[in-house]
Amino acid sequence: xxxxxxxxxxxxxxxxxxxxxxxxxxxxxxxxxxxxxxxxxxxxxxxxxxxxxxxxxxxxxxxxxxxxxxxxxxxxxxxxxxxxxxxxxxxxxxxxxxxxxxxxxxxxxxxxxxxxxxxxxxxxxxxxxxxxxxxxxxxxxxxxxxxxxxxxxxxxxxxxxxxxxxxxxxxxxxxxxxxxxxxxxxxxxxxxxxxxxxxxxxxxxxxxxxxxxxxxxxxxxxxxxxxxxxxxxxxxxxxxxxxxxxxxxxxxxxxxxxxxxxxxxxxxxxxxxxxxxxxxxxxxxxxxxxxxxxxxxxxxxxxxxxxxxxxxxxxxxxxxxxxxxxxxxxxxxxxxxxxxxxxxxxxxxxxxxxxxxxxxxxxxxxxxxxxxxxxxxxxxxxxxxxxxxxxxxxxxxxxxxxxxxxxxxxxxxxxxxxxxxxxxxxxxxxxxxx
Amino acid sequence: xxxxxxxxxxxxxxxxxxxxxxxxxxxxxxxxxxxxxxxxxxxxxxxxxxxxxxxxxxxxxxxxxxxxxxxxxxxxxxxxxxxxxxxxxxxxxxxxxxxxxxxxxxxxxxxxxxxxxxxxxxxxxxxxxxxxxxxxxxxxxxxxxxxxxxxxxxxxxxxxxxxxxxxxxxxxxxxxxxxxxxxxxxxxxxxxxxxxxxxxxxxxxxxxxxxxxxxxxxxxxxxxxxxxxxxxxxxxxxxxxxxxxxxxxxxxxxxxxxxxxxxxxxxxxxxxxxxxxxxxx
Numbered sequence: 070x071x072x073x074x075x076x077x078x079x080x081x082x083x084x085x086x087x088x089x090x091x092x093x094x095x096x097x098x099x100x101x102x103x104x105x106x107x108x109x110x111x112x113x114x115x116x117x118x119x120x121x122x123x124x125x126x127x128x129x130x131x132x133x134x135x136x137x138x139x140x141x142x143x144x145x146x147x148x149x150x151x152x153x154x155x156x157x158x159x160x161x162x163x164x165x166x167x168x169x170x171x172x173x174x175x176x177x178x179x180x181x182x183x184x185x186x187x188x189x190x191x192x193x194x195x196x197x198x199x200x201x202x203x204x205x206x207x208x209x210x211x212x213x214x215x216x217x218x219x220x221x222x223x224x225x226x227x228x229x230x231x232x233x234x235x236x237x238x239x240x241x242x243x244x245x246x247x248x249x250x251x252x253x254x255x256x257x258x259x260x261x262x263x264x265x266x267x268x269x270x271x272x273x274x275x276x277x278x279x280x281x282x283x284x285x286x287x288x289x290x291x292x293x294x295x296x297x298x299x300x301x302x303x304x305x306x307x308x309x310x311x312x313x314x315x316x317x318x319x320x321x322x323x324x325x326x327x328x329x330x331x332x333x334x335x336x337x338x339x340x341x342x343x344x345x346x347x348x349x350x351x352x353x354x355x356x357x358x359x360x361x362x363x364x365x366x367x368x369x370x371x372x373x374x375x376x377x378x379x380x381x382x383x384x385x386x387x388x389x390x391x392x393x394x395x396x397x398x399x400x401x402x403x404x405x406x407x408x409x410x411x412x413x414x415x416x417x418x419x420x421x422x423x424x425x426x427x428x429x430x431x432x433x434x435x436x437x438x439x440x441x442x443x444x445x446x447x448x449x450x451x452x453x454x455x456x457x458x459x460x461x462x463x464x465x466x467x468x469x470x471x472x473x474x475x476x477x478x479x480x481x482x483x484x485x486x487x488x489x490x491x492x493x494x495x496x497x498x499x500x501x502x503x
Numbered sequence: 504x505x506x507x508x509x510x511x512x513x514x515x516x517x518x519x520x521x522x523x524x525x526x527x528x529x530x531x532x533x534x535x536x537x538x539x540x541x542x543x544x545x546x547x548x549x550x551x552x553x554x555x556x557x558x559x560x561x562x563x564x565x566x567x568x569x570x571x572x573x574x575x576x577x578x579x580x581x582x583x584x585x586x587x588x589x590x591x592x593x594x595x596x597x598x599x600x601x602x603x604x605x606x607x608x609x610x611x612x613x614x615x616x617x618x619x620x621x622x623x624x625x626x627x628x629x630x631x632x633x634x635x636x637x638x639x640x641x642x643x644x645x646x647x648x649x650x651x652x653x654x655x656x657x658x659x660x661x662x663x664x665x666x667x668x669x670x671x672x673x674x675x676x677x678x679x680x681x682x683x684x685x686x687x688x689x690x691x692x693x694x695x696x697x698x699x700x701x702x703x704x705x706x707x708x709x710x711x712x713x714x715x716x717x718x719x720x721x722x723x724x725x726x727x728x729x730x731x732x733x734x735x736x737x738x739x740x741x742x743x744x745x746x747x748x749x750x751x752x753x754x755x756x757x758x759x760x761x762x763x764x765x766x767x768x769x770x771x772x773x774x775x776x777x778x779x780x781x782x783x784x
Contacts, residue, residue, distance in 0.1 A: 303637070
């Protein structure tokens with residue numbers, strides 16, 4: 070973008086005033102097109118259109134991809150878009166979404182955490198060991214202990230990476246191998262540990278009652294919508310960058326509509342013998358983690374510093390940011406979130422076993438984050454990207470299972486989707502650098 | 504773009520009172536790295552409200568000198584007087600606390616953050632641990648406006664989308680935002696086109712017109728003579744001249760840079776002792 074001119078000659082070059090003004094106007098116009106404070110809906114749509122044309126397409130590709138996948142699988146199998154399968158897809162995807170939200174913390178730094186698949190297994194094993202009859206911890210104590218162990222693992226890996234300066238790739242690759250070993254050690258070869266605690270099992274298989282689903286949905290939409298409205302009105306009244314009121318209204322309405330659709334789908338009876346309906350608990354867990362990490366990354370100094378380090382670590386260092394501390398915290402949060410995913414996974418299977426494939430899980434997590442829009446090169450990505458990408462991965466996985474493709478075929482297709490997403494990411498980065 | 508920027512006339516230069524205490528005064532500052540004598544007995548004054556250009560060939564000690572001022576290096580001997588009082592600048596933080604900001608050649612901006620986020624990086628305003636985005640956005644916009652940077656349409660624009668000149672403007676605005684009194688700029692016009700160079704030079708000028716002290720390191724004689732009030736010439740770690748720009752021309756400066764003397768100024772060898780107060784009058 071910046072044109073690097075040859076060193077200027079000693080004789081002053083005197084461009085005409087008109088020429089300078091033209092250059093200035095062209096530049097200002099280009100800049101204005103990138104971010105303009107649109108006053109009306111029409112202008113706003115135009116600004117968004119220009120932004121997409123200029124390559125900043127946001128979540129559009131992933132939403133489009135999801136639509137394509139849905140149409141494809143629905144045409145192959147009319148069960149794909151049935152209420153029962155969609156809820157199933159959400160429950161299956163929850164683990165990928167949670168793991169990907171953890172991976173985003175590493176990706177934002179421009180690092181990678183390959184260990185989170187088996188770290189999530191460790192979280193599940195610790196929790197399962199503690200709630201089993203012979204140990205008899207309460208469910209919440211077992212979960213807290215499982216999450217704490219994962220957080221400590223993250224701190225240890227993060228400290229090795231930041232203080233000794235080893236590549237995160239190698240350290241977490243060792244973690245991938247090592248924690249698989251630890252799982253085998255605890256569970257014994259081919260071992261499996263059932264979970265009999267009802268509350269933990271309900272995380273993935275329990276549902277809110279249909280009435281409670283509506284109440285929770287209305288409450289969430291009310292809080293989110295009010296915040297959105299109040300914030301954007303205040304920005305409009307102080308003359309800061311904000312979309313016009315009509316756009317804010319549309320956003321609030323869209324949030325409400327999404328909530329209604331999700332609850333309608335979930336409240337449809339999906340049981341064969343006994344009626345099963347209501348929003349699964351796991352949806353609320355994913356939404357809770359999404360809200361927490363979105364807040365942390367978007368509204369706090371910590372989040373700002375994470376983006377700064379991913380964008381230009383040297384600039385962050387000069388700004389007085391403690392790089393080692395922020396990086397270590399990121400690896401801690403990645404492992405902690407993996408622990409949540411591991412407990413949800415164990416809850417879905419009602420057990421933990423050595424069959425857990427942490428290698429595939431971590432690749433799915435990286436794929437989900439990158440497909441959703443996070444960059445492997447650092448500095449770009451959000452928790453919501455992980456959720457969107459997780460849905461895509463789950464949809465591919467689920468749709469191919471419906472067609473009874475083999476695990477081998479699923480792996481190949483997922484690998485291709487990951488490669489395509491990474492290629493798009495790299496190309497976008499190259500374009501931005503030009 | 505330069506036409507939009509900087510309402511201040513490039514000439515004439517403002518002239519402070521002759522007896523004013525300089526904002527920054529280096530007294531006999533020396534710095535060696537092992538056997539290499541990087542700076543030797545530097546005696547330099549930086550007045551407020553003026554642009555002082557620091558020139559010299561590669562390896563003359565310009566970088567070491569500005570690093571001593573911005574707290575990256577500590578001088579081996581000599582004194583640094585800040586507004587007449589001796590100070591020890593032990594870190595960039597300490598320099599910032601005094602009001603000294605450095606705009607490095609690589610600018611140190613994060614491409615993935617917007618203008619306001621970059622300007623407040625490391626010094627964010629928070630309210631109950633939550634970033635006060637609106638307050639920061641308003642303060643950033645106000646600073647850019649006061650510098651007459653109008654080519655930037657919004658402080659919510661990502662730095663990645665800015666031109667070289669605009670990025671330089673953001674880096675300078677970042678330094679100004681913190682009520683700094685001395686701004687050090689390392690090669691601010693390197694790698695800029697003609698129009699953008701013009702814009703940045705006007706910005707530099709407007710800083711001095713606001714009463715800030717400005718040090719600009721540059722290789723470009725055009726820029727130096729366009730924007731500077733005073734020129735300090737370094738050669739092999741020694742300060743061979745510091746004079747008002749009116750007493751110099753590009754040829755003299757090049758002579759001083761390369762040989763340490765120039766036949767075209769009167770009494771060049773005693774220049775080091777002859778400088779000081781009468782130079783500024």
